[in-house]
Amino acid sequence: MKKIILFVILILTTHQVYGQDSVEKLQAELNNLQNIESQLSDSLDVVQSHIEQVKERIAEIEFDTIKKDKTVLKLKSGTDLYKSDGIMSDKIAQIPEGEEVIMLSITTSHFINVSYRGQKGFIPKWYFEKEEMLDELIAKQRRIEKQKSAKQGKIVDSLLTNIEKDKRWIETFVGNLRKSPNTNSDIITQLEQGEKVFVQDQKGEWLKIKYIVDQNLRRSINEKNDINSIYRDAWVHESITSKQEVAKLSPIQRRRKRFVRNNSGIKQQYKQDILNGSIRIGMSKDMVRASWGRPNDVNRTVNAHSTREQWVYGSISTRRYVYFEDGIMTSFQD
Incomplete structure (x- = not known):
C-alpha cells in the first residue's frame, strides 16, 4: 500500500515539477518525499528485526528437538566457540555461562565438537559442568x-577384495590402457612391466580393468566413499597381461629396456648386450651409457684428427675404463 501511495505522490510531484518552476514548491515536494522514504525505512527496520527474532526462535525450537536424541552439555562458565580444535583458532561466537550445547563428536582429549543454536564449533572440555562425567x-x-x-x-x-579378486600383471615393457576395447581407441595411460590391474569384465580378447592411481591412498583407505578415488577404469588387450605375477623392473632395467625400445634400428647383438648390462666394441656412447649408466668421470683428449675419451666407472678399488674415438667405443679395461 505504501509503495502505491509513493507512486501516486511521485506522479503528482512530476506534474507539479513540469507545471511550475517555483523553487519553494519543488523543495516542499522534496521534503515530503524524504519524509515518506524515512517512514518506509523505519517500517523495513521493524520487519527485519522481526525476521531475526523468528530465525532465533526457529533455532531454539530446532535445538530443543535435537536435544531429545543427543548428548546435551551445560557450560559452567562462559567461553568462545572456536572454528577448530585449538584456542588459536578463529572464534565463531561467545556462549554465556549456563547455556547448553549439543555434543557432536570428540576430536581430542581436550576439545569437544558441539552445536550451539545452529552454529558448529569446538569448546575445551574444562568449560563444561561434570567434567568427570x-x-x-x-x-x-x-x-x-x-x-x-x-x-x-x-x-x-x-569391497576391495571383490574388486581385486581377478589380478593380472603387465608383462610387456609398456602396456597401453585404452578408453575402449579396440586398438584405435585413445590411450588413457601406460603401465610398466610388473604393474598390477584388476579384471572386472571381458569382451573377446579385451579385458575391462581397474587400475590403482594412488598407491598411498590404497594403503590407507578406510572409508567406503573413498574407493572410487583410488581406481580408474580402462581396457587392456589380454595378450599383454599375465595371470602369474611378473616382477617389476628395477630403474636400471627400465633404463636399458627404454633405450632398446626407442632405438629399434640398432643391431640385435647390441640390443641383447644392453639388456644384459654388457658392452661391446663398436658401441656408441649412448649405448654404453644405456648399459652401464653415466660414468663417474670423463677424460678427453682432442687432436687435429680425432677426439678421444676415457670414461671411468666405479670406485678406486673397482675401476673400469671405457675408451672412445670420435664417439665409438674402441676398447675397455676392467
Whole structure:
C-alpha cells in the first residue's frame, strides 16, 4: 500500500515539477518525499528485526528437538566457540555461562565438537559442568567410533577384495590402457612391466580393468566413499597381461629396456648386450651409457684428427675404463 501511495505522490510531484518552476514548491515536494522514504525505512527496520527474532526462535525450537536424541552439555562458565580444535583458532561466537550445547563428536582429549543454536564449533572440555562425567562420555563415544570404524573397515576390505579378486600383471615393457576395447581407441595411460590391474569384465580378447592411481591412498583407505578415488577404469588387450605375477623392473632395467625400445634400428647383438648390462666394441656412447649408466668421470683428449675419451666407472678399488674415438667405443679395461 505504501509503495502505491509513493507512486501516486511521485506522479503528482512530476506534474507539479513540469507545471511550475517555483523553487519553494519543488523543495516542499522534496521534503515530503524524504519524509515518506524515512517512514518506509523505519517500517523495513521493524520487519527485519522481526525476521531475526523468528530465525532465533526457529533455532531454539530446532535445538530443543535435537536435544531429545543427543548428548546435551551445560557450560559452567562462559567461553568462545572456536572454528577448530585449538584456542588459536578463529572464534565463531561467545556462549554465556549456563547455556547448553549439543555434543557432536570428540576430536581430542581436550576439545569437544558441539552445536550451539545452529552454529558448529569446538569448546575445551574444562568449560563444561561434570567434567568427570564428560570424560566417561568421551570414552564411550570413542568406543562407539572405534567399533564403527572397525565395521566400516570390514566393509571396505570386502569391497576391495571383490574388486581385486581377478589380478593380472603387465608383462610387456609398456602396456597401453585404452578408453575402449579396440586398438584405435585413445590411450588413457601406460603401465610398466610388473604393474598390477584388476579384471572386472571381458569382451573377446579385451579385458575391462581397474587400475590403482594412488598407491598411498590404497594403503590407507578406510572409508567406503573413498574407493572410487583410488581406481580408474580402462581396457587392456589380454595378450599383454599375465595371470602369474611378473616382477617389476628395477630403474636400471627400465633404463636399458627404454633405450632398446626407442632405438629399434640398432643391431640385435647390441640390443641383447644392453639388456644384459654388457658392452661391446663398436658401441656408441649412448649405448654404453644405456648399459652401464653415466660414468663417474670423463677424460678427453682432442687432436687435429680425432677426439678421444676415457670414461671411468666405479670406485678406486673397482675401476673400469671405457675408451672412445670420435664417439665409438674402441676398447675397455676392467
